Amino acid sequence: MSDAVLAELVRSEIVESAHRGYLVALNADGSENLVLGDSSHFIFPRSTVKSFQAAAMVRHGLELEPRLLALAASSHSGSPTHIAAVREILALAGLDDSALQCMLDKPLGEKEKAAYGDAAPTRIAMNCSGKHAAMLLTCVVNKWPIANYLDAEHPLQQACKSELEELSGEKITLTSTDGCGAPLFLISIMGLARAIRAITLSSEPRHQDVLSASRAFPEMVAGDGRATTEMMRDVAGLYMKDGAEAVAVASLPDGRTLVFKISDGSLRPLKLLIHAGLARLGVATSYKEEKVLGGNAVVGALRATF
Secondary structure, eight states: OOOEEEEEEEEEEEEEEEEEEEEEEEESOOOOEEEEEEEEOOEEOOOGHHHHHOOOOOOOOTOOOOOHHHHOOOOOOOOHHHHHHHHHHHHHTTTOOOOOOSSOOOOOOSSHHHTTTTTOOTTTTTHHHHHHHHHHHHHHHHTOOTTTSSSSHHHHHHHHHHHHHHHHHHOOOOOEEEETSEEOOOOHHHHHHHHHHHHHHHHOOOHHHHHHHHHHHHHHHHHSHHHHHHHHHSSOOOOEEEETTEEEEETTTTTTTEEEETTOOOHHHHHHHHHHHHHHHTTOOOOOEEEEEETTTEEEEEEOOO
């Protein structure tokens, strides 16, 4: 197998379960600090590419205050605050909820989902609705059609593809469809790491605007209680974004970069791997070890392999 064991659940000194995957940690100068698994392995990066998509939109005329720009690069929890902000972006385009073409869904955040109750799924409650609203506004600014804004050949989606290719140094060879309905581009683990490092160190205003907005408004990028928001609050200067099927990226202003994909898509070790990966790069966090219980006694832990 081309992946490696990234995390283990240990009970009474016996490895009970293991999580395999791919991980790349880069030093500030771009050299490899740690590579686990085949770094040329191709993955679907899911929502970890939202900063690139937002940067592409800014490049093509999207103008949003930082709070709303952070939402444009988000997987929001679906709180009333998030949904109201999505409507702010739509209003700037002269549109309403009916223009959104993301999938019907309930809020992503646990407390938000509980508060939502049995109400029918809507497009605006879906965690990618901020990105979709920004996409629609970008189309309106450029007088591009909005009826087919999710078509892979649409000028908007071609701009997003070009942004990712430029930052990663890779040509996109396969385009699929993400859970929200937007085009999804296949990329290598190392290509994703290069792209995150490049956007972090870039002097281009569009890149710095997107990352600065996300750092300034981490509650808009995800939501209270979620790893992305809590980590950016915890570590000064950190940019982080997670994605479905257990993909995550993180970077520091000096270029230190962490990217990983858990092979089975399990989210259980995600927080652990973020903290362990940042520790490998010399970044202290407030992570508390997840204990394994036998009755009321601690008999093991979830641990990283590095």
